Amino acid sequence: MRRSSVVAGIGGCTPDRVVTNAELARHFDTTDAWIVSRTGISARRRVEPGQSTSDLAVVAGRLALESAGSTDVDMVILATATPDRPCPATAPVVAARLGLGTVPAFDISAVCSGFVYALSVADGMIAAGTAGRVLLIGADAFSTILDPDDRATAAVFGDGAGAMVLRAGEPGEPGELLGFDLGADGTQEDLITVPAGGSRRPRRDGVDEDDRWFVMRGQAVYRHAVRRMTATAQSVLALADWRSGEVDHLIAHQANARILATVGAELGIAPERVYSNIADVGNTVAASVPLALADAAAAGVLSRGDRVLLTAFGGGTTWGAAALTWPELVVAARTEAAARTEGERVL
Structure with missing residues (x-):
């Protein structure tokens, strides 16, 4: 019998620095009302200089392990588009700082779809018997790759981390993962991108300074995000044999309030x-x-x-969805990760 994957713990973390719309309005030609009307965002969290993705991931990971009641895990998977360094991966550092020993640890890069991709990978590892308990973390310090003079991206993106512990379980248990759908379209790679910094365009002399920052074609992304998130969610509903009216909660990638509302409406899921x-x-x-x-x-x-339905869309382009039931968990409120001095360890 195939082993099921069951949610055993959850935790979240954001930096302690809050950037309000009023603060952005002092720097850009914008207003709180303009930002809220177009994005639904009133504030976002930002790392301080020297604070990194791993700092956020460690705090969220610790909270998820505490929620699960055990630090016994066989693997760590980190979904991120902003690793601490291009090389090596950040997951081994996170595992070490959490005191998890020499368990296998690796990064997944699928941008905003990364956590759903990581869920699918972890589920496969558990089903194959490669791991019995997996710590999954989605973390990004995205503000570190934003153009400080780009009003559009500054208003939308924030930094944070969320983590989950999955364990092997029995079919039918509350918390069971019931199905996945994943996809990608590399012909749309330029919709969401950082033009320079990889092997195709290394950051050397002659590379335009602006090309080191994140760029996004907003209107095109909106259309693709709604279409892909809706379609992949519909595929997972069919796999789980759920009707949209039976979904208790749609938790979609928090890209934009209008995208969330449109995807919910397209799926026939009530706004509440x-x-x-x-x-x-x-x-x-x-x-x-x-x-x-x-x-x-x-x-x-x-x-x-x-019954919880997840769906996401990100750069690549990538997309994915998952269906699961929710277990009974002890969950702490989201923790704020304070900036640390060089060499200080956040555990």
Whole structure:
């Protein structure tokens, strides 16, 4: 019999620095009303200089392990588009700082879809018997790759981390992962990108300074995100044999409030069942889905046995969806990660 993957713990973390719309309005030609009307975002969190993705990932990972009641895991998977360094991967550093020994640890890069991709990989590892318990983390310090003079991206993106522990379990248990759908379209790679910094365009003399920053074709991304997130979610509903009216909670990538509302409407899911924390944290990229799950769980929104539908769209382009039921968990409220001095370890 195939082993099922079951959610055993959850946790979330954001930096302690809050950037409000009023603060952005002092730097850009914009207003709080303009930002809220177009994005649904009132504030976002930002790392301080010297604070990195791993700092956020460690705090979220620790909270998820505490929620699960054990630090016994066989593997760590980190979804991120902003690793601490281009090489090596950041996951081994996170595992070491969490005191997890020499367990296998690796990064996944699928931008905003990264956590859903990581869920699928972890589920496969558990089904194959390669791991019995896996710590999954979605974390990004996306503000570190934003053009400080780009109003559009500055208003949308924030930093954060969300983490989940999966364990091997029995079919039918609350918390069981029930199905996945994943996809990608590399012909759309320029919709969401950092033009320079990789092997195709190394950051050397002659590379335009602006090409080191993240860029996004907003209107095109909006159209693709709605279409792909809706279609992949419909595929997973069919796999789980759920009707849209049976979904208790849609937790989608927190890209934009209008995208969330449109995807919910396209799927036929009532607005009150579409969870959102975007107003407070913005678009946290790979952290978006697990951070929303952690916030919803901590707020008591999620109850044992609830049917939860996840969907995401990100650079690549990539997309994915997952269906699961919710277990009974002990969940702490989201923790703020303070900036640290050089050499200080956040555990």
